[in-house]
Amino acid sequence: MIYSSENLFRKFLDKGKDDSKTYEELKQLYSILESIIESSYDAICVNDSNAMGVIANEAYTRMTGVRREELIGKSLPQLIDEGTISDSVTLKVLKEKRVKTIIQNIRGKELLVTGSPVYDENGKITHVVSNLRDISDLNKLKSELYESRVLTKKYLNEIKELKQKEGARLMMDGIIAQSKEIIKVLHLTKKVANVDSAVLLNGESGVGKEVFANMIHINSKRVNKPYVKVNCGAIPEQLLESELFGYEKGAFTGADIKGKPGYFEQAHGGTIFLDEIGEMPLELQVKLLRVLQEYEIMRVGGTKTVKVDVRIISATNRNLQELVEKGQFRKDLFYRLNIVPIEIPALRSRRADIPPLTYYFLNNMNEKYKMNIRIQPEVIRCFEEYHWPGNIREMENLIERLVVTSDGEEITVNHLPEDFFSKDSPTKEWSLKELVEELExxxxxxxxxxxxxxxxxxxxxxxxxxxxxxxxxxxxxxxx
Known part of the structure; x- marks a missing residue:
């Protein structure tokens, strides 16, 4: 530690120079005080009543970049004139005679500086002790938080604008589009909604095929007529025929004594959506083909046909053409269903939609659970790199999980599940360190x-x- 000719302590040492015991005690006390100041993690400097530098510890140099030789023996006005420091808390303390705290800029670094006066027995200020703390990290965090909030507001505004734009959002909650891939699909969807042609929706699980089917019905002339949804893969094979086409009384054991109309009769005048059409048994495919050709059905146990007027929309996550080649799906039925094929792209193929979708679902979950959770931009970047095998459904479920399990007010990369970065992920075989480096x-x-x-x-x-x-x-x- 450097002093100005050690004048600070000699004043005290001189008082005991004629008493060797007192002198040694003071010298020992001085050594302890020196060690305490030097070991402080915070930067400490001391100026006398004339604003001259007399003490600076090693932490001061580490924190400010100013060598102690540049401070000791120089007056603070001189250091300000030289541009070494921007302002002086010591001068304010000497003027106002009380503890002061200021933000000080020393060679480009912002520091929080607190000056405390030291008084003698007559109540006069002899020295000012200044403690400095680096607030660069705090300012960086504040800046990142501000940028995060600005980005969140930007995406929420974009979502609001998307609601008002033709082709970017077509009358349906849940379909947010910014990428050219999905906007092209939306235009086609709206176009075919006005006609009664059969539509086959193709796409991976979770891409939102049902949402597109809903859109077609809502934008069609049949919007005020029945809309019946059937998941062909969820109904047991032995019951599917009676559910689709209905049955007459006494058709089988346990049947309703009055009989029951099937889904096609219930959808008369409107639209029927056949999801997972690739799971339909071959023997039922023949009867479905009859509906498409003749627009009539026959109930199980019945002897007469019933005319039906329905618009058929079907969907599958399987390759029907491959099933046709394997003999697992009728070629004639495939051609009937495939009049207007619509391929819904996977989420990883429309990465421009990932940020607005993220904030859309985040906003929904915040409203649902009465919360105000934010999300860091780094998480969005992780989302953009992820493969999303479960597509939009996976994203929605993940965001809900992150919102309800978050232990703070902001979702960070650390909140993402371990399997999100797993080497089993279909993206790249990256460790967390590699992923962070790639983001950097x-x-x-x-x-x-x-x-x-x-x-x-x-x-x-x-x-x-x-x-x-x-x-x-x-x-x-x-x-x-």
Whole structure:
């Protein structure tokens, strides 16, 4: 530790120089005080009543970058004129004669500085002790929080705008589109809604085939007529025929004595949606083909046909053409159902929709559970990299789980389930460290592309220029 000719303590030591015992005690006390100040993690500096620097510990240099030789023996007005410091809490303490706290900028670093006066026995200020704390990390967190809130507001506003745009959102909650892939599908869906042609919705599980079927019915001329949904894979094979086509009284043991109309009769004048059509048994496919050809059905146990007027929409996550080649699906039925095929893209093929969908579901869950959970932008980036084998249904379920299990007010990467980063994931075989590095690489490239220089990019990212250059070398970022 450096002192100004050790004048600070010699004043006290001089009082006991004629008494060797007292002198040694004071000297020992001075040594202890020196160790205490030097071991402090916080930066400490001391100025005398003339605002001259007399003490600075090692933490001061570490925190500010100012060597103690630059501070000791110099007056604070001189340091301000030289640009070493932006302001002085000591001068304020000497003027107002009380403890003061200010934000001080020392060589580009923001510090929280508290100055405390030291009085003599006559009540005069002899020294001012200043404690400095680095608030750069706090400011960085505040900046990240602000950016997160701005980003959240941006996406929520985009969702609001999407609700008002033709082709971006077509009258249905749950279909949010920003990508050209899904907007193209939405245009086709709306177009075929106005005619009665059979529509076959193809797509992986969870892409929202039922939502598109709903849209077709709502935008059709049959909107005020019955809309019947049937999951062909959820009804036992032995019951499916009677459920679809109905049955007459006494048709089988346990049948209603009055008989029962089937789903096709119930949908008369409206629309029937046959989900998981690829699960329909071959023997029933023949009867369904008759409905498509003749628009009539015959109840189980019946002897006469019943005319029906229905619009048929079917959906499957299986490749029906392959099933036809394997003899598991009738070719003639396939052609009847496939008049207007609509391929609904998987979520990983429409990544531009991931951010607005995320905030849409987050907003819904917050309203549902009366919460106000936010989500960090880093989580959105993870979502954009994920494969989403369960598509939109998986995303909605995951966001609900994150909202109800969150132990704070913000969802972070650490809240994501372990299997989200599992090597069994269909994305890439990345560890969490590799995933974080890839996200860093992406963010740095985007920032460099926008700001062009490492100095400006480092300032935007809240790190020093050398740290950015070092990180770019580590991540092997040579072009952007």
């Amino acid at each position: 690489r992406k963010v740095i490239k985007e920032t460099m592309k926008e700001y062009r220089t490492t100095r400006k990019a480092a300032n935007k990212l809240g790190i020093s220029q050398p740290a950015l250059v070092k990180k770019m070398q580590k991540l092997k970022i040579n072009e952007y």
